[in-house]
Amino acid sequence: VGCDRSKNLVDICGEKNFQAFVCDALSMPIRSGSCDACISIAVIHHFSTAERRLATIRELARLLRPGGTALIYVWAMEQEYKNQKSKYLKEKNSSKDKEEEIDIGTSQRPLSDQTSGSSSQDSACPDRLLNDLKDERCDAKPVADSRLPVHTNRTSFHSQDLLVPWHLKGGTKKKGESVDTVSFPAGSKESQELSPVFHRYYHVFCEGELEAACRSLDCVRVQKSYYDQGNWCVVLEKL
Numbered sequence: 001v002g003c004d005r006s007k008n009l010v011d012i013c014g015e016k017n018f019q020a021f022v023c024d025a026l027s028m029p030i031r032s033g034s035c036d037a038c039i040s041i042a043v044i045h046h047f048s049t050a051e052r053r054l055a056t057i058r059e060l061a062r063l064l065r066p067g068g069t070a071l072i073y074v075w076a077m078e079q080e081y082k083n084q085k086s087k088y089l090k091e092k093n094s095s096k097d098k099e100e101e102i103d104i105g106t107s108q109r110p111l112s113d114q115t116s117g118s119s120s121q122d123s124a125c126p127d128r129l130l131n132d133l134k135d136e137r138c139d140a141k142p143v144a145d146s147r148l149p150v151h152t153n154r155t156s157f158h159s160q161d162l163l164v165p166w167h168l169k170g171g172t173k174k175k176g177e178s179v180d181t182v183s184f185p186a187g188s189k190e191s192q193e194l195s196p197v198f199h200r201y202y203h204v205f206c207e208g209e210l211e212a213a214c215r216s217l218d219c220v221r222v223q224k225s226y227y228d229q230g231n232w233c234v235v236l237e238k239l
Contacts (some may be wrong), residue, residue, distance in 0.1 A: 025056045035063045038070040045074040045203050054213050061220045064238035073231045077204045086230030092154035150199060162207065163187050163199035180186060205232045
């Protein structure tokens with residue numbers, strides 16, 4: 001059973017005969033203790049406060065039966081880890097001059113790069129959920145005002161809290177038509193006229209931050225915590 005905030009994505013699941021429904025990750029319409037396993041991929045990093053991110057993890061744990069497990073993936077601040085670049089950074093050369101786009105009437109799909117400049121101001125790292133978590137890897141500087149920096153796609157992060165530019169793709173998709181049928185070079189007149197820019201909020205996680213949030217809940221145990229291609233990942237077990 002799948003769920004998503006986007007009705008368009010849920011409709012695609014329905015077309016493929018999968019069971020899915022629209023819901024909010026902070027309030028799932030599923031009975032407590034009814035799931036053997038849950039997966040949360042690229043969801044929690046869209047919540048704008050530490051309290052809401054923790055509430056999402058708590059809600060995920062509520063769904064699990066005792067002994068059930070959950071897998072969580074969030075975007076990592078560290079896109080270079082142990083001297084290795086993530087796939088996200090490596091894809092820069094192969095997809096330059098293209099842009100992140102949203103196709104009207106279907107789903108949000110990152111198709112390519114956007115060349116927006118990032119702000120010189122960096123957001124401050126949030127307060128840690130646990131006092132013993134002191135991560136020197138998170139070196140984002142304090143911000144002078146409340147404006148969030150706009151990220152330059154396929155580059156390293158300079159802020160934990162940022163906006164990622166997406167282009168609203170012009171026109172509607174016909175049956176059998178490729179999702180990238182209507183596409184224009186970044187910065188072109190056609191791109192600017194038919195692809196207005198929208199900015200999507202992300203909170204990228206420093207090393208140890210997701211694990212610390214999970215460990216602050218007394219209803220779960222962290223089985224495993226690891227880094228995978230620019231993401232921090234945790235496997236939880238319901239106690």
